Amino acid sequence: MLTGLHHVQVACPAGSEDALRAFYGGVLGMTEVEKPPVLAARGGAWFRSGGAEIHCGVEADFRPARKAHPGLLTADLDGLAAACESAGHPVEWDPDFPGHRRLYVSDPVGNRLELLEPLSPS
Numbered sequence: 001m002l003t004g005l006h007h008v009q010v011a012c013p014a015g016s017e018d019a020l021r022a023f024y025g026g027v028l029g030m031t032e033v034e035k036p037p038v039l040a041a042r043g044g045a046w047f048r049s050g051g052a053e054i055h056c057g058v059e060a061d062f063r064p065a066r067k068a069h070p071g072l073l074t075a076d077l078d079g080l081a082a083a084c085e086s087a088g089h090p091v092e093w094d095p096d097f098p099g100h101r102r103l104y105v106s107d108p109v110g111n112r113l114e115l116l117e118p119l120s121p122s
Contacts, residue, residue: 004051005051006053007046007053007054007055008052008053008054008055008070009054009055009056009057010054010055010056010057010065010070010107010111011056011057011058011059011062011063011064011065011111012044012056012057012058012059012062012109012111013058013059013062013109014043014058014060015043016056016108016109017043017044017045017056019108019109020045020056020107020108020109021045022087022108023087023089023107023108024045024047024054024056024107025047026087027083027084027087027089028047028049028072028080028083029049029083030047030048030049030052030054031047031048031049032045032046032047033046033047033048033053034046042057042058043057043058044056044057044058050073052070052072052073054070062109064106064109064110064111064112065111065112066110066112067112068112069104069111069112069113069114070113070114071114071115071116072113072114072115072116073116073117073118074115074116074117075117076117077101077102077103077115077116077117080115081093081103081105081115084105089105089106089107089108090105091103091104091105092104092105097116099118099119100116100117100118100119101116101117101119102114102115102116102117103115
């Protein structure tokens with residue numbers, strides 16, 4: 001039986017780690033997680049915030065995920081939207097998810113992310 005989600009992995013091209021750190025760490029406010037040495041040698045970077053963990057893994061024939069995406073919860077969607085826009089990452093608002101406000105944004109290598117904020121109960 002499954003008990004939770006440990007992480008989501010997205011692909012990235014070799015050499016994109018600094019841009020990913022600036023986005024996931026700087027813009028989204030996630031903390032970088034030190035990778036075990038055997039895995040660090042492969043490149044990429046891992047990030048965590050609350051119960052969410054994203055692993056950016058180097059893929060030789062990289063193509064960004066434009067449809068598949070992690071859905072990340074936040075209590076301040078407007079603040080994250082402003083941070084993304086201010087850092088040059090345009091957001092796309094989408095009102096079609098019941099019980100939540102949501103938007104889409106792409107990371108620096110083009111992977112799609114969904115950011116959601118639960119609506120307050122009426």
